Amino acid sequence: MEGVWGRLFILKLIFSIQGGDFTHAGHPSSEVKKVLKQLDIDGKTIKNIVIALYEAEVNVVAHAWRGTVDVEIDESKITILVSDEGPGIPDIEQAMQAGFSTASKQVREMGFGAGMGLPNMKKNTDELYIESEVGKGTTVKMVNNFS
Amino acid sequence: MKLKEIAAVLNANISCGADKLDEEVEMGYSSDLMSDVLTLDTDNLVLLTGMVNLQAIRTAEMADIRAIVFVRNKKANQPMLDLAKENGMCILESPYSLFKSSGLLFQAGLKPIY
Numbered sequence: 001m002e003g004v005w006g007r008l009f010i011l012k013l014i015f016s017i018q019g020g021d022f023t024h025a026g027h028p029s030s031e032v033k034k035v036l037k038q039l040d041i042d043g044k045t046i047k048n049i050v051i052a053l054y055e056a057e058v059n060v061v062a063h064a065w066r067g068t069v070d071v072e073i074d075e076s077k078i079t080i081l082v083s084d085e086g087p088g089i090p091d092i093e094q095a096m097q098a099g100f101s102t103a104s105k106q107v108r109e110m111g112f113g114a115g116m117g118l119p120n121m122k123k124n125t126d127e128l129y130i131e132s133e134v135g136k137g138t139t140v141k142m143v144n145n146f147s
Numbered sequence: 148m149k150l151k152e153i154a155a156v157l158n159a160n161i162s163c164g165a166d167k168l169d170e171e172v173e174m175g176y177s178s179d180l181m182s183d184v185l186t187l188d189t190d191n192l193v194l195l196t197g198m199v200n201l202q203a204i205r206t207a208e209m210a211d212i213r214a215i216v217f218v219r220n221k222k223a224n225q226p227m228l229d230l231a232k233e234n235g236m237c238i239l240e241s242p243y244s245l246f247k248s249s250g251l252l253f254q255a256g257l258k259p260i261y
């Protein structure tokens with residue numbers, strides 16, 4: 001809804017993620033879930049969003065050194081940017097294939113590393129963009145529209 | 148199936164959510180791989196797993212799974228139980244293997260997702 005004051009509301013949330021820190025992975029997703037519930041977004045949409053965000057968080061923890069989560073919510077959609085400093089993804093098309101994984105033994109011992117995360121993020125979002133530079137890091141942008 | 152029936156069949160200890168035992172779940176899913184659990188479209192299910200860590204609880208939180216059975220006699224630690232409680236989950240701990248637990252619940256009428 002556009003009025004004299006522009007968009008009805010914009011809500012921003014920012015979190016940081018530490019590479020290797022599985023204990024705190026999921027905190028941003030958990031907070032976003034609470035906010036979306038308060039905004040009365042339907043359950044299926046919330047589940048799609050937090051699953052995709054949790055996958056992205058776990059990827060930073062599992063594959064990168066550190067990262068940030070920037071969330072912007074307005075009345076029609078949620079836009080999430082997960083950017084990390086890390087090794088980057090040399091071949092994004094290959095990484096998007098179900099089953100492709102370079103996860104370490106330690107990551108697999110935590111119950112991850114099946115190469116399902118990126119395809120699952122694709123499935124759970126309306127828009128997914130990945131940019132990556134080898135040796136620098138990766139940025140994932142996800143958009144979900146509220147129905 | 149009521150959660151209390153599941154607990155009885157699996158000879159399970161109820162370490163969180165004793166007030167939820169009258170809730171019904173229709174389906175079960177067994178996996179140690181959280182990557183897989185995150186791809187499920189169903190949510191009214193009980194997750195059976197031997198992956199006993201905080202990520203299992205987080206995964207259930209994101210996937211709207213309200214009950215978890217930890218198998219092979221593994222115990223949830225306090226941070227896990229705190230997170231489960233915060234999310235209103237029921238946590239059961241069974242002495243049986245993942246195979247035996249799944250088999251017993253299947254036999255008792257709990258449905259698979261696929």
Ligand SMILES: Nc1ncnc2c1ncn2[C@@H]1O[C@H](COP(=O)(O)OP(=O)(O)OP(=O)(O)O)[C@@H](O)[C@H]1O
Pocket residue numbers: 055059060062063064084086087088089095096100101102103111112113114115116117118119138182
């Ligand atoms: N943020 C990232 N930084 C560097 N590499 C990444 C990043 N995200 C994904 N990758 C690469 O892409 C691969 C596939 O990622 P994907 O999330 O699909 O699977 P996974 O993380 O290996 O396992 P799962 O997500 O099933 O637990 C990873 O194994 C890794 O090589």
Ligand SMILES: [Mg+2]
Pocket residue numbers: 055058059113116117118
């Ligand atoms: Mg992943």
